[in-house]
Amino acid sequence: MHTILKRTRTMLGRSLGRCPRCMRQSFLAAVAAWALVVVLGAVDGTDVATALAALTAAGLTALWA
Numbered sequence: 688m689h690t691i692l693k694r695t696r697t698m699l700g701r702s703l704g705r706c707p708r709c710m711r712q713s714f715l716a717a718v719a720a721w722a723l724v725v726v727l728g729a730v731d732g733t734d735v736a737t738a739l740a741a742l743t744a745a746g747l748t749a750l751w752a
Contacts, residue, residue, distance in 0.1 A: 713751040720744035 721744045727737045 710751070713747070717744065717747040717751045720747045 720740065724737060724740045724744050727740050731737060
């Protein structure tokens with residue numbers, strides 16, 4: 688199990704962009720997603736849409752980090 692996780696982590700580390708352009712796009716996508724969460728939280732009354740947007744924003748933040 689540990690070997691599978693290590694291989695997966697290595698593969699993702701190599702395949703995900705680390706160039707300045709890719710990092711900037713990833714950062715901007717995360718910021719935009721969190722802004723959407725704030726807007727949905729303020730405007731939309733449903734918690735489902737806000738939760739889905741927050742889940743997406745968290746994923747984009749994890750991708751950037």
